[in-house]
Amino acid sequence: MRVTQNTSANQVLASLQTILKRQQTLQQQAATGVKVNNPGDDPVATQQILHLKSLSAASDQFTRNITNGTSTLTVVESAMASMGDVLARTKELAIGMSSDTNNAQSRAAAAKEFEQLRSQFISLGNTEFNGKFVFGGFKNDTAPFDLTTGAFSGTNDDIKVEIARDSFVPTTYSGETLVSGGTPPGSTGVDIVGIFDNIATALAAGNSAGIRAELGKIDDAQAQVMAGRAEIGARMNRLTSASSVNDDMKLSITQVVAGLQDVDYAQVISDLTKQENAFQTAVAASAKISQISLLDYLR
């Protein structure tokens, strides 16, 4: 091949261009810390990264849902715990009143306390969280239980949150099942407000046998509230484990994205140094070539 001044000049220019282009890419990678800056850099990795990022965003959303759910469930749980306490005191008092030895005065005092316990119990059924009545089902913007009659006006629906893809957990508990024992009251469980009403009637009539008859029902009522607490506890466990699964997944997604997207700094810096050396060498070599000419030797 015949070599002319211009072929050498073009060659030098082309190789300098190539080196500069590589340098620019490496510099951009070093500056941004990311090796996929544009979809065109690596279309396949781009699609993977985008999908993983959307998984990661979904996982953030699930974390938020889990936090929301956990706080609602905590409120539900503590309301149920208080209901348990009220029932325990009711039982204690009912046992005291079940003997025939009580006089009218103590019965009147007990009637007052039963009245208190009843309204306390109904108030607990109207527990609010963030302005929502947690036992009201979908009608959670009005109090589900009537304070005087104890009648339930909410719905039996569960408000669910998504804690993982296609996995929903109810964050509320049906007030009707918990307090009234089904529709109509007492049809599937114990009508707890009914117990209070029966005790009040029996007390007013001085009917200790009637009170004794309610003792067994109070046990059932306690079991009914306990069952609710157990279910809420199980849901909270589920949320806790979902939360840790979610966190683990988020972490591994982040690692995979980093693997796809982030640059290996050691590699980039060493490549950059190599390119700089190459550039220097190319410049030096071309300067050397163009210095020598036949003109220097012709006189």
Place this chain on the structure above:
Amino acid sequence: MSLTSLLNTGLSSLNAQMLAIEVTGENITNVNTPGYSRQTAMLVNAPTTLFRAFPMGNGVRVSAVQRTYDSFLQGQMMVANSTSGQAKTVNSALQMVQPLFNELTTEGLGQTMQEFFSTWQDLAANPQGVPERQAVLSVGQQLVEDFHRINTSLASVKDNMNQSLEQVTSDINDALKQIAQLNVSIKQIEIGQGVANELRDQRELVVRQLSEMVGVTFKDEADGSVSVNLTSGQSLISGKDAASLSLTTNVATGYYDVMLTPPGGGAAVNATAFVGGPANSQGEIGGMLQIRDTTINRYLADLDELAYSLANEMNAAHAAGYGLGGTQMDFFTPAAGTAPPVPAATAAGYSALIGINLTSANQVAAASAAPAVGGTGNNLNALSIAALYNKTFSMSAGNATPEAFYNSLVGKVGVDVQGAERGESQTGAIVSQLNNQRESLTGVSLDEELVNLTKYQKAYEGAARVINVGTEMMDTVLGLIR
């Protein structure tokens, strides 16, 4: 053999070396002239004559000043130029498209889509919440605007390419006129004994420049002119006549049609379909047409389909639910009713039209039953809408979630950009390789010319010496007579 013939022999050498030095000088001065091909003075010895039964030479003469030229290489360079011109244009256009879909560094449509469904999750957590309802509407509006923005930007890339056609067709017309003009000049010069080396260099340069703008083939004719045709066969240059390109606006599309008036006049034909070579793969004009008529339309079709399918699914799910006041309405306008997969014609332009149908936050349908009856805490519809993000829609390219479909569109753009970048650098490398080959074959080497210069100078000195000797001999002879 006589003394005078000795003097004549010397003289012929003086003339020949002189001419050779002139050619060398021409080469040296044109060392950096683009398109210049080095020339060589071809020295041959003059016809011999018999002198006392011996054939004796009569000196030297220049038979021709030849220029180095390789017609095959010229053809190769034109093909490479065409591909390279197309690749450059496509790449620069796609570099404008890429940022629209760059979800890696900026927040784009994909992110907004995700946020949109995220607001539905938040709404599910608090179905009565005014801020949550408002968020659904405002992120929905953002989504609509993202669709509009990408649609408009893609359309403006098309407009841009359409505008560029004006420049490139006028450049092509200039080049064609120049070539036809040079054809005439070269023919005139060469009709005598002349050789129009420099003009031929110029013509080849213009033809190469032309080939970068549009895919062409050329043929050297016997009369010294070149004929230039489009790669699809239509004549652009025939002898002294040049074809010309013009643009007319196509009423249906609103974009330019490229019209070709054949050399020597005649009815213009619509060349839009073939001027860019097969699949618009040649020349800058091919690149422009390809981006305008094919590439961007593919992205737009996908965008439209995504907007349409999303609106379709969204409307079905939203209209099934109830707003706080019991309203049941579509979420997006215009109403999209065709069952997926959506035919392209139905969805066409939807990404530009899409809008929000709701006017107040109360109309956001989170509930699956009328709130007046079922309660305002009903979040079932919000949950089922939030789940749409992961629902596989039946799309033209198969079943895909909206996210996967959009990601594949981003991937498509990425693959195209990567291809265009590779195309530009590969074809660029081929062009520079061929340029080097051409330079190597026809370029001027200063060293070579300096050596020639010395060589011819010494020969010139020698010939002068011969004449000198001849003169002295003549003097000697004349001295005999005195």
